[in-house]
């Protein structure tokens with residue numbers, strides 16, 4: 001069937017090449033091209049197609065379908081991608097397995113990265129190759145039923161037995177059961193387990209251990225191990241998140257991951273070069289999250305924008321034909337700022353992934369000085385990005401009206417998976433408070449006359465306000481954001497200090513200032529996102545692409561400043577606020593002809609999108625009908641439940 005003419009017209013009105021835009025989104029022409037090649041190659045392999053729509057499958061079927069595809073994938077892995085390239089691998093996974101989770105997700109995102117960051121050279125020799133060849137399947141078991149956020153309260157113990165040179169793992173209580181780790185429930189046969197290291201009754205705190213869970217031949221749990229699936233979740237049901245308990249389970253001394261902390265055979269403990277170095281796997285995932293969440297948001301927007309270009313409802317001036325809903329200002333206001341955010345998040349994602357890769361090298365060379373900065377940055381970023389992604393996806397769903405609520409749109413699934421990110425890798429509020437610690441320390445440095453020692457990301461906290469001329473473009477909006485973040489950070493810090501100086505304990509003062517502190521963290525992070533977006537656009541060479549991204553940036557900066565209006569009341573007059581509001585409306589109109597091309601540029605395939613509403617060809621209605629007819633409920637005209645219950649009930653009522 002040919003493309004819906006409404007979408008054809010939209011594409012014709014685009015002022016730039018989507019391939020050129022994809023090269024900017026994905027960091028290089030080379031990677032954008034590789035993505036297309038991988039997508040094309042996959043489309044020719046019929047076994048990678050869903051055997052029937054995932055939304056009609058039970059959880060067991062989803063997991064089985066994911067395993068089937070993983071087994072097929074193992075035959076093609078080397079021919080489809082450069083296996084040393086993480087981004088290519090992730091693209092392949094997204095295309096073939098989608099976003100509902102699968103038994104190798106944690107193997108790739110946490111198990112292998114933990115081995116790379118935490119295992120000694122000898123340990124890597126023993127396990128890393130096996131993991132990379134997928135001879136074993138691993139997961140990352142840290143969270144417990146009673147403890148997730150507060151790692152220092154974990155209960156699982158690994159007690160060193162000097163006589164046998166083994167660690168004995170135990171889960172002393174019900175609350176100490178590992179709870180949540182992805183792929184633990186049914187798939188993984190090995191795990192990195194985070195347990196308190198106990199030597200001679202001294203607790204050295206949480207450390208990572210390499211633990212075999214299941215027999216490599218029979219896949220049966222090993223004696224001393226209780227393991228299983230934790231049940232269905234809000235989304236992400238293609239993954240078997242699990243529970244795990246230990247009863248006097250012994251592992252060799254060599255199974256403690258010993259790149260940084262070490263236990264010698266006589267039970268001596270060697271400290272790591274940085275107290276939090278064992279937290280690196282979390283920093284790794286957090287550094288990826290802006291990118292991954294940006295892609296979740298992008299997926300929802302591809303669906304909502306394409307659908308809004310074919311959905312006609314109501315009239316503007318011309319009463320002879322209903323208008324595309326994308327022409328309504330309210331629809332544009334609902335969707336376009338999120339398009340801008342999705343672009344910004346992906347740009348930030350590339351930046352934090354690069355920073356993590358550099359940090360990994362530095363740490364391997366003994367330099368841990370960058371850890372605090374990256375921890376603070378990624379803590380704030382994961383929190384703001386996951387929250388705004390959830391908001392944006394929900395707006396995208398509502399923008400699709402009734403059909404958005406149908407699983408045919410697939411938006412609810414994207415939403416469910418994306419908002420998991422508000423919780424995993426550290427609950428958002430808690431991570432905002434981690435960033436707040438860093439901001440408060442920065443203010444204290446300024447108060448103590450050490451402004452010069454501030455890092456580049458917080459140097460603005462020491463600056464004075466300057467006059468704002470909003471006609472000058474994005475950099476002026478950046479100054480507005482700096483004003484808001486600086487003011488809020490000072491206010492929150494001073495509140496905390498005042499409470500503490502009044503005699504309150506440090507902890508209670510912190511608690512009582514914490515809402516204000518999280519607000520400071522959000523503003524600081526939104527400033528980082530804006531400045532990364534501005535810098536990125538500034539570096540683009542292709543003038544057509546750059547022009548459109550400047551338009552998108554204008555949507556971003558005006559929307560963001562309007563959104564934080566309450567924090568800039570002392571800086572901007574109401575006339576200036578009106579001016580910004582009008583600039584936002586003008587920017588929405590400017591971006592309108594490029595809206596479909598901007599979402600097309602994400603180059604997310606129909607296979608990955610799984611959305612009837614978001615199809616590239618825009619043939620929504622006929623496919624929606626086809627999709628509904630394929631519902632298992634429509635296999636028969638009269639359901640057994642009607643025959644068994646409703647008919648007798650109706651008959652009885654007739655008497």
Ligand SMILES: CC/C=C\C/C=C\C/C=C\C/C=C\C/C=C\C/C=C\C=C\C(=O)SCCNC(=O)CCNC(=O)[C@H](O)C(C)(C)COP(=O)(O)OP(=O)(O)OC[C@H]1O[C@@H](n2cnc3c(N)ncnc32)[C@H](O)[C@@H]1OP(=O)(O)O
Pocket residue numbers: 090093094098099100101104105106108109110140142143148149150151152182276279280282283285292371372375423424425426427430434437438
């Ligand atoms: C994805 C793979 C394949 C395919 C993908 C394809 C498609 C995608 C589709 C689907 C997949 C999508 C998503 C993935 C799916 C699911 C999720 C996956 C995994 C989820 C895993 C997890 O959730 S693992 C568990 C995570 N848990 C946490 O994050 C716990 C949070 N808590 C903590 O981190 C800590 O407890 C704490 C930091 C909050 C506090 O630690 P504590 O030790 O108590 O320290 P404090 O006293 O508060 O602070 C002391 C100082 O230490 C500094 N600090 C803390 N952490 C660090 C750090 N990491 N680095 C450096 N410094 C650190 C802190 O700032 C303090 O410093 P001061 O100077 O202020 O003293």
Ligand SMILES: Cc1cc2nc3c(=O)[nH]c(=O)nc-3n(C[C@H](O)[C@H](O)[C@H](O)COP(=O)(O)OP(=O)(O)OC[C@H]3O[C@@H](n4cnc5c(N)ncnc54)[C@H](O)[C@@H]3O)c2cc1C
Pocket residue numbers: 106140141142143146147148149150179180181182236241420423424425426427428429430433
């Ligand atoms: C989809 C998904 C996948 C996951 N995968 C894994 C995995 O593979 N491996 C793994 O180990 N774990 C995994 N987890 C667990 C996840 O990491 C934890 O759920 C997460 O870290 C939050 O911890 P919690 O559940 O203990 O929340 P809690 O800390 O109990 O949070 C509850 C509430 O308390 C608040 N709160 C807690 N502490 C503070 C504080 N200090 N100050 C202010 N407020 C506070 C929070 O803000 C929140 O509102 C996964 C979770 C999900 C949802």
